[in-house]
Amino acid sequence: MNLKKILNLTFKYINPKVKFWVKRLIYNFELKLNPNSGIIYFKLFNTYYQMKNSMKLNPSWEYFLKKTIEVDPDFFFSNRRMIFNVFLNDSNLELMEKYMQIFEDFQSAYLQKHDLENFDFRFASPYLFSSYNVNSYLDTFIKAMELGLKPKRKILVLIPENEKIANPYMLEMWQKYIRVIRNSKTIELLSNLRKYLQYDIDYSCSLNGKGMYIEHAKVIVQREWEKSNKKPLLELTNEDIKAGWDLLAENGIRKNSWFVSLHVRDSGYLLGKSGDKNDPNLYRNADIDSYAEAIKTIVSRGGYVVRVGDPKMKYMSDKIDGVFDYAHSNIRSNKMDIFLFTQCRFFIATNSGPLLVPCIFNVPVVYTNVLPTIQRPWTKNTLYTPKLLKSNKENRILTLKEILDSDIGKFYNTRQYNERYISIIDNTAHELNALILEMLNYLDGSLKYTDEDNASQERLGNLYLKYSKYGNNGRMGRDFLKKHFSGQLFI
Numbered sequence: 001m002n003l004k005k006i007l008n009l010t011f012k013y014i015n016p017k018v019k020f021w022v023k024r025l026i027y028n029f030e031l032k033l034n035p036n037s038g039i040i041y042f043k044l045f046n047t048y049y050q051m052k053n054s055m056k057l058n059p060s061w062e063y064f065l066k067k068t069i070e071v072d073p074d075f076f077f078s079n080r081r082m083i084f085n086v087f088l089n090d091s092n093l094e095l096m097e098k099y100m101q102i103f104e105d106f107q108s109a110y111l112q113k114h115d116l117e118n119f120d121f122r123f124a125s126p127y128l129f130s131s132y133n134v135n136s137y138l139d140t141f142i143k144a145m146e147l148g149l150k151p152k153r154k155i156l157v158l159i160p161e162n163e164k165i166a167n168p169y170m171l172e173m174w175q176k177y178i179r180v181i182r183n184s185k186t187i188e189l190l191s192n193l194r195k196y197l198q199y200d201i202d203y204s205c206s207l208n209g210k211g212m213y214i215e216h217a218k219v220i221v222q223r224e225w226e227k228s229n230k231k232p233l234l235e236l237t238n239e240d241i242k243a244g245w246d247l248l249a250e251n252g253i254r255k256n257s258w259f260v261s262l263h264v265r266d267s268g269y270l271l272g273k274s275g276d277k278n279d280p281n282l283y284r285n286a287d288i289d290s291y292a293e294a295i296k297t298i299v300s301r302g303g304y305v306v307r308v309g310d311p312k313m314k315y316m317s318d319k320i321d322g323v324f325d326y327a328h329s330n331i332r333s334n335k336m337d338i339f340l341f342t343q344c345r346f347f348i349a350t351n352s353g354p355l356l357v358p359c360i361f362n363v364p365v366v367y368t369n370v371l372p373t374i375q376r377p378w379t380k381n382t383l384y385t386p387k388l389l390k391s392n393k394e395n396r397i398l399t400l401k402e403i404l405d406s407d408i409g410k411f412y413n414t415r416q417y418n419e420r421y422i423s424i425i426d427n428t429a430h431e432l433n434a435l436i437l438e439m440l441n442y443l444d445g446s447l448k449y450t451d452e453d454n455a456s457q458e459r460l461g462n463l464y465l466k467y468s469k470y471g472n473n474g475r476m477g478r479d480f481l482k483k484h485f486s487g488q489l490f491i
Contacts, residue, residue: 038072091410100211132353219471244339377474
């Protein structure tokens, strides 16, 4: 082990307050040598911000962040996403949006001053197609422009030839709306301009000049899109649909039948081993076996279930007739993934990227084991059930109001739940089955919601609107709401 590793390891276990003073001393010394360094002011901002709840500090972290922007505007342009991420990692969406607006105004003034404002194009943020999530963000941007919520501009996406793309087939479909540049020389020529004319598509989206978190903008734009009865931006070709059904027929699913796609995230995807407790996103995972009862219900109603996902995810314990384990099959492909995400009768999801693809194509979704609690479905044709949270210190289930009214509802990392001694309780097999039955009955036209059901959903939606900006699209599962939260909606 070299000296640097030893120092880093030692530093890791130093008392946080001691660590703060050491860092402060080092960065202030560096600042004397280079008083106009944005990166040093940023380091001081980050150091002070991490200790904001533990120590009374003067000057405050805000002073150093303002100095970062003031002394080195170019650093702000190049690294604003690092700043946003400090707040996002702290689950402080309000501060993140505040500085998104500051950047929106800063960028607009800069572009006007340098005669760049009227360029009819903007660059997309880097690595836009490295995961499934960003497909929904791009969908939001294009819809916002179509609705007149953003100026209509061409979007240029710079993708080096060696960059990993989560699904090249999706990229191909998006080229109806974007311009993709892959030539390395052209990318090099445009790179200097990019930081000034870039849309941070995976972080923020301004609507009518107001900067906001992309997840918040997504709900607003989708609601306006649905109000206008507009069709999805993307669709599969008839040839690709036929090819998908041909492959399913070869694997036991009859043509002219119907199927439900099922994606249950586990640690196998990220770490290569199912059930690995080191997964920082463990809170988003669920057990595929807990869905067995719901799967049998779908099959009993005449449907098939296609399990999708990564082949490193665990196998189902029981072999159930009518189930095709596509995730562990030899016919996996980018095109087939999208076929299964978009041609199913509905999609059963957990909190993972594939959830967003069926939403883009207006496919009904059953969103299970939702966490963080503050999240709501993005589209109106979604049913969902959140995970429950238990305070181990008080040995009780937390109420919905106290979760939404605190930072707990915004936790995006397993570590945060552990540090607050909170246990995460997954949806039970019975709860999952009830949710699937509700969707099946809804699609069959046999589901009748009572006035009381609708009133409960409205009160629930109002509770979410009070504490979050994720909107009130979709419906919480009727039985789940009645069982766990109905008495809390009058608080």
